[in-house]
Structures are given as C-alpha cells and as structure tokens.
Amino acid sequence: MNMPTENKPESLAEKRILLLIGGGIAAYKSLELIRRLKERGASVTPVLTAAGEEFVTPLSVSALAEQKVYRSLFDYDDEVEMGHIQLSRKADLLVVAPATADLMAKAAAGIASDLATTLLLATDKPALLAPAMNVRMWEHVATQRNYNRLLQDGIKFVGPAEGEMACGEYGPGRMAEVEEICLAIGDHFSASPRINKRVIVTSGPTRESIDPVRYISNRSSGAQGTAIAQALISRGVEVVFVSGPSAIPPPVGVHYIPVETAREMDAAVNQALPADAAVFAAAVADWRARSTGAQKLKKATQKIPQLDLIENPDILAGVAKRQKHRPKLVVGFAAETEDIEIHAQQKLKQKACDWIVANDVSVNSGIVGGKDNAVTLVRSDGLERWPSMSKLEVGNRLADRILAVLNE
C-alpha cells in the first residue's frame, strides 16, 4: 500500500492528470514533472502542442509518461480510440505546464483552435496553470487581463516565479519549480471537502478618482484580507473575495470580484449576499472627490485645486444594519494609531457589527505592509489580545473562530 511517510512526498495514487505541454523553453521541466507525478503514483496523460513539440520530443514525453502522447485534434486514430471530449473528462485535473501567454489568452477567450485549447474548453474538470513567459509578456496588460479573467473563471495557478529568465531578463515569468507544481497539485487534491458555508471577505485598498489619472488611496497591501480568505478556503468554505487593487494574487479557489472604488465594493458585497458571515478587512477610502472631471487637472492654468470630498458608503455598517440578509456574523477591522481598544469598542457599537479585529497601524508598529500582525479581537462581551503572529496565523485563528460560530 502507498502510505505517506514523513520523508515520502504526498501520494497522488490513482489521480489522473491530463498534462498539457505548451511551447516554451520551460517545456523541458515538464519531463521532470511527469517523473515526479508518476513517482507519487499519479497517471499522466500527456498532450503536446505543436509549439511544445519544438522544445521536447513526443518520444521522450511518451516514454516518461508510459502512455501515448496526444498531439492533434484531427488525428483519426486518436479520435476513434478516445475522442477529445472523453479525453478532457477522464482526468481528475488538467495541468498546463508551461502555460504560455498564447495558451492563457486562448483559454481566457474560450478559443479552441488546437487539441490543448479544445480540451481546456471541453473539460468539466478543474485546471491548474503554471505560466511561463518573458517578464514583459507576463506584465503586459493583456496577459494580466487574461490572468484575472481566468482567476475569476475559477482556474487555479501556480507561479510564475521571479528570477532570471532564459532570455536574460529578470522578473516574474519563470515557470514555478517542478516541486512547487507537485505541491500545488497535492494541495488541490487534499483541500478540505466543501462545507456548506459562504463567507464574503473584503480586502485591499480602494481607489477614488480625482481626475482620469490621479486617485486617493491608502497603503493597505491586502495581505491580511488575502490570508483570511486563504484560511477560509482551506477549511472548505465558499469564499467571495471582493478586493481593491493589490499586488498579492487572490487565493486559489475563491470567487474573486476585483473592484476599484468604495461604491463598486459596496455593490459587489451587497450583490454577493446572502452569506453566513462577512469579514471586512478592506481599507476603504472614507472619502471620494465630489466630482471627477473628464479631463486631467492642469497644473499651469489652475490655482492649487481644493479637493471637495464627500463621504463614501460605509459598507460594513450597511451590511451589519441590514434587516434582510444580514449575515449571522459580521466582522469589521479597526486600524488605529492610538487608544486602539477604546476606539474598537466604539466602532463595534456604531457599526452594529459582532466583532472588531483591532490593530495598531502606527508607523513604528511595522504592521502596514509587513508580514506580522498583533490584533485584539473585540466583542461586545469582552476582548482577546492575541500575541504578535504572522498575518497567515491571524487568518487561521480568525477562520477557526468564525467557523466555531457558524457551526453553533
């Protein structure tokens, strides 16, 4: 029997992986990936794109996979033996490594122009993509748009990593290491089974336009909100993740709703109701400009402009005070620089929420933009001071507390 031990990698016994190999220099790593997956007990059915074939040979792919390699949508023998629809369905997971910019663009647009893209469109199984491309291609607005589109479609990603590239440039775009891809595949299969709970998490800053190029925002990185969403997902919760602009990618498996302004966040949160709980970790801009001109404010021709600000909707208070569809548990955050707990108690009452997670965001606390957080959980019946811990641990602890209440 294949028993996992401390030194042995996690078992993927009986897992069927359909591996789509795209055309990039990182394709050579897919050979190693096949070996590692097979070592863990998975069966790997390889599919090689025409571009992939420029980098690795069908013979080496098929020899390592110990299976035939599928290459063409219109191969008569393949279609008779197993049609492409069947091929796309008989796997437990589709893995695309390397996922080139071209493959990502086609998958995002739903284009089925060859066997690999047709399989991605025809499948009813989850897909995990390991992007690999030049840094400029990865950072290109079109690729980022496709990446976000695919995330919203529920596609999972591993990488890309940052580092030196085959083309000599440096930055994000390198394919994740084989071991990391194996771990992501293992995580996919070991994720907790879904429990029937739905939680909305807001995260990141909001951006409020002043004119077409300028905006008001804040220093929130989105790290704490992302960690909470991650912790909830790993506990099998359905998470609606409504986030302002953040450099941190949303956790795999959330239903991601990207927003920019407080009003967009407000609309997205209210549309996502009903939910069992809502966690408001976003640093929402309190004010926005009353009017935003269609043209950029000119420095030379105008006096220093006076910003006329108006208040943004308080999303947390709005949800906590709802008559209909108020979640069982509404959790707010209070970022303060002084008298943290007193302010948090006041906020709890003013906003009618159940808990406030209060933290010190004074400059010397190092919390904003940092990895750690020291929070106090304030409830109407008392408070708990948590020691300083990583934002991930805060997320885990909070997720456990939330589930304890939802399971009462």
Ligand code: C5P
């Ligand atoms: O009032 P203050 O901004 O300090 O409150 C912080 C809490 O309220 C956070 O949970 C934040 O996400 C939420 N909030 C909100 N909408 C606003 C302002 C804050 O949801 N407009």
